[in-house]
Amino acid sequence: MMAPPAPAVAAGYADNLPPLAMLRLLPPPPVPGGSEEAADRFVYRESRKGILGKDWRRAQGQLGITSPEYVQAVSCALGAVLAPKTTPATMILLRRAGTDLAKAVFTAKDYYKRPRPFSTDGGKACDPEAAVNGGKGLGFAYPSGHAAVGWLWGLILSDARPERSATLLKFGKDTGDLRIACRVHWASDVTGGRLLATALYQQIADREDYKADLLKAKAELSLAPVPEGCSG
Template identity: 35%
Template sequence: MPALRKASWLSVVLLAGCATGPLTSPAPALIPSAMPPQPAPVPELRPGVPAGYLGRALPDSLLLLPPPPAKGSAGFARDQATSRASQKLKSSPRYALASRDADLRFPQVASTFSCALGVPISQQDTPRLYLLLQRTLVDAGLATYAAKDHYKRTRPFVFYKEKTCFPADEASLRTDGSYPSGHTSIGWAWALLLSELSPAQADAVLARGRAFGENRLICNAHWQSDVLQGRAVGAGAVAVLHANETFNADMRAARAEIDSLRGSGVVAQDCDAEATALKVKIPGVE
C-alpha cells in the first residue's frame, strides 16, 4: 500500500505489532456456546497485521479540511494557549490515562472503550470486534495522511522543545505532520462505531472518544485544531466504511458479540481509575 510508506507514525505502530498472534482468534473463554463463529482470514499489510477495509477508497483529508491555523494568527494563539494550559496536568490522573491512550499497539489499545461500553473488549472475549478495531485503525489513521503530508505541521513538543507523555513515539512523531491528529481520527471513528453497536452506551462511549483525542493535548503531541479536525476525518472514514459490505458484516458480528456478553452478565473490570482520570478537565477545553 503506497500510502503506508508515507505514514511514518502509523508505520511504526504497525511494525511494532498492531496485531499479536493469528488473525483467526482462539476460541473465546467466557461464553463459547453463545459467541459467533471466529473471523475468516483477512488481507494483511504485513504478517500478523490485518489491512483496513477501504484500500484506496479513503476519504481525502486534504480536500475535507481547511488549512491549519498559521503562525501569528488568532487561531494559532488559541492553539498555543490551550497547549500551555494542558501541560499543567502532568501530575494529574488524566496524564496517566493520556499516556496509556498514546499507545496504539494491540492488544492493550483494544480495551480503551471497555469501561464506557460496559463489557470487556479483547481478542479472546470479542474476536470479531477486536478485528474490526484493528482494521478500522488502519483506515481512520491512513485517512489523515493526505493533509498531514501536505501541511507538515510542527507538533507542539517540537515547537516548544519539550517531551511528550510517550517517549517511545517521539522519534517518529518529529517527522510526522501534526495536522490532523491520527490518534483522534482513530479514537473518534471507534467511538462512532461502538455507539452504533451499543446505542444505550452512546453517551459514555462518545465522551470517552472525545477524551481519547483531547488526551493528545495533555501528551504535548497535538494542537487543539489538530484534534478538532481529526474528529472530522474519523467521521469521514466511518461514513465511507458503511458502504463496504465486509465491514457491515463484521459490524453485525461485533454487535452479536457485545449483546452476548451483556446478556451473560459479564461486565468490564477495573474502571475506577479511568473514571477518576476523566473527571480531570483540560483548562479552556471542557
C-alpha cells in the same frame, strides 16, 4: 530459522478512496500567525499547569492504542471485554476501519508536515519520545491519530452498542483530550482528528461489508463478558 511472516494488514472498507480524496475529508490546519494558531498556542501554554497531574499520568498510560490502560478504557466504555478471544468479530470491524483511517491520517500528516507543539519551544511532554531526537519519532502533528482513532472507535462501537453511545463517545473525546494534556498535540490537531474520523465514518457506514461485519459484532457483544475494575 526464518522468522514467521508478519500478519497481513486487514483490508479496509474504503480501499477505493484515493489519497487525494482522503485529503479532501479534512480542512487544513490553522494558518501560521492567524487567530486559530494563536488559540492553539494559548491552550498549549495553559497545559503547563497540568504537567505531572492526573490527566498527564492517564495520558502516559495510553500512549499506544494497544496498551492495557487504553484497552481497559474502551472495554469499560463498551461494557464488554474487547479482546481477540472474546470479541474477534468486533476486532475485525475496528481493524478494517483502522486500515482506512491510518491511510487518511498519514496522508494528511505527510502533506501538511505540521510541527509538534513541544518542538516549537522545547516544552515538556508526557511521551518519552518527545525528548529523543527532537521528537521526530512521533511524526508530524496534524491531524492527531489518537484523536481520530478514539473518535472513530466511539462512532463504530456506538453502532454496535447504541445503548452505550453516550459513554463510548465520551471515551472517544477523552482520547483526544489526553493528547492535549500530554502536550504532544495542538488543540486543532485533535479537532482535525475527530473531523477526519467523522468524514471517514460517513464514507464507510453505508457499505454492505461494513454492515455485515457490524451484525457479527453486535451478536458477539451481546454475549461478551463484562470488564472488571471499571469506575462509574
